[in-house]
Amino acid sequence: MEEIVTLAQNHLQAKLPFVLYCKPNSEAGIGFFQQNDTVFEVNDYTEKGFVIATFDGAKTYLIPESASAVVHFSLDKKVMTNSQQEVIEVNTNSKINFEALVAKGIEAINNDEFKKVVLSRSEKVDLAEFDLIATFKKLIQRYPSTFVYCFYHPKIGTWLGATPEQLLKVKDTYFETISLAGTQIDTGSSEIIWGEKEKEEQQFVTDYIVSKVENVATAVRYTKAYSIKAGSIWHIRTDVSGQLNSDSSLKKVIGLLHPTPAVCGLPKENSKAFIVKNEQYDRSFYTGFLGELNCNFTTSTNSSDLYVNLRCMQIKGLQAYLYMGCGITKDSIPAKEWEESVNKSMTMKKVL
Numbered sequence: 596m597e598e599i600v601t602l603a604q605n606h607l608q609a610k611l612p613f614v615l616y617c618k619p620n621s622e623a624g625i626g627f628f629q630q631n632d633t634v635f636e637v638n639d640y641t642e643k644g645f646v647i648a649t650f651d652g653a654k655t656y657l658i659p660e661s662a663s664a665v666v667h668f669s670l671d672k673k674v675m676t677n678s679q680q681e682v683i684e685v686n687t688n689s690k691i692n693f694e695a696l697v698a699k700g701i702e703a704i705n706n707d708e709f710k711k712v713v714l715s716r717s718e719k720v721d722l723a724e725f726d727l728i729a730t731f732k733k734l735i736q737r738y739p740s741t742f743v744y745c746f747y748h749p750k751i752g753t754w755l756g757a758t759p760e761q762l763l764k765v766k767d768t769y770f771e772t773i774s775l776a777g778t779q780i781d782t783g784s785s786e787i788i789w790g791e792k793e794k795e796e797q798q799f800v801t802d803y804i805v806s807k808v809e810n811v812a813t814a815v816r817y818t819k820a821y822s823i824k825a826g827s828i829w830h831i832r833t834d835v836s837g838q839l840n841s842d843s844s845l846k847k848v849i850g851l852l853h854p855t856p857a858v859c860g861l862p863k864e865n866s867k868a869f870i871v872k873n874e875q876y877d878r879s880f881y882t883g884f885l886g887e888l889n890c891n892f893t894t895s896t897n898s899s900d901l902y903v904n905l906r907c908m909q910i911k912g913l914q915a916y917l918y919m920g921c922g923i924t925k926d927s928i929p930a931k932e933w934e935e936s937v938n939k940s941m942t943m944k945k946v947l
């Protein structure tokens with residue numbers, strides 16, 4: 596890991612793009628060090644490299660394999676057991692604004708504009724100091740079951756996160772994806788009980804994903820919904836897999852899935868329009884997707900491994916902008932959704 600730290604620090608100093616990432620439950624990480632500061636964009640998804648795309652689909656950037664040194668590193672994954680005192684400061688204005696946004700979402704659902712919408716907020720945290728690579732290391736240690744990354748491009752920005760959500764994994768024609776929704780904080784109890792609201796919002800996501808992939812694949816299978824923990828947060832998850840049809844390009848499949856109702860809503864277009872109009876900030880790469888495009892850099896096989904960009908933050912100087920959102924249905928309660936967003940923000944706050 597020390598070698599990669601030096602490489603990354605040198606790249607930062609030279610203002611050259613790089614990304615470091617570590618797949619869920621993996622013992623090793625990968626670094627892409629771009630050799631120039633060109634901004635590369637994905638055109639038809641046949642490119643090879645590390646992709647990072649915005650929520651609105653407007654920008655899909657690439658750190659191409661052909662312009663980069665690809666470096667493998669092993670991890671020092673000692674699990675952090677010291678639970679720090681969590682100080683939760685409530686910004687009253689943010690709370691009022693977010694609860695008002697959620698209430699507006701519920702009203703739109705009651706007016707039949709859509710069935711589900713995922714509403715989010717951004718929170719600025721002032722930092723006394725910040726070390727990008729040290730923070731990345733802390734994310735790896737704290738969240739070994741997630742996809743952890745840190746991305747730097749002098750012309751695009753600095754982002755890092757630890758996401759529990761796969762968007763799409765494709766190897767030849769075999770694909771996997773997941774439906775993830777419903778959130779509750781870990782209380783240490785071994786029995787996780789879900790309310791109807793959470794079960795319903797996750798079922799919306801599963802139904803949507805299954806119905807979409809059935810248009811482009813055969814032998815579509817899905818598991819029973821089960822509980823899964825990321826950091827100190829539980830979610831409901833269903834695994835979906837199948838065989839893509841020969842004419843189902845990566846571009847087509849990603850276009851059908853992204854953004855799923857796990858981060859946008861149902862139906863997609865109405866809920867997306869509501870988000871863009873009412874959230875009053877630009878999600879940028881939050882709830883976009885990122886990961887390996889057309890190459891598994893561990894096995895050097897042709898496959899793609901993409902994740903939804905959640906539990907993430909953008910760094911601007913000594914300020915961190917944290918992003919978190921909640922699935923809103925007719926049964927949502929604004930104060931509970933606020934609390935959920937606060938719980939999600941702790942994933943990032945714990946490493947700052």
Ligand SMILES: C=C(O[C@@H]1C=C(C(=O)O)C=C[C@H]1O)C(=O)O
Binds near residue numbers: 715
């Ligand atoms: C939108 C986020 O998470 C998504 C929303 C969830 C929910 O509403 O319960 C759960 C997991 C994610 O699909 C986020 O973490 O910011």
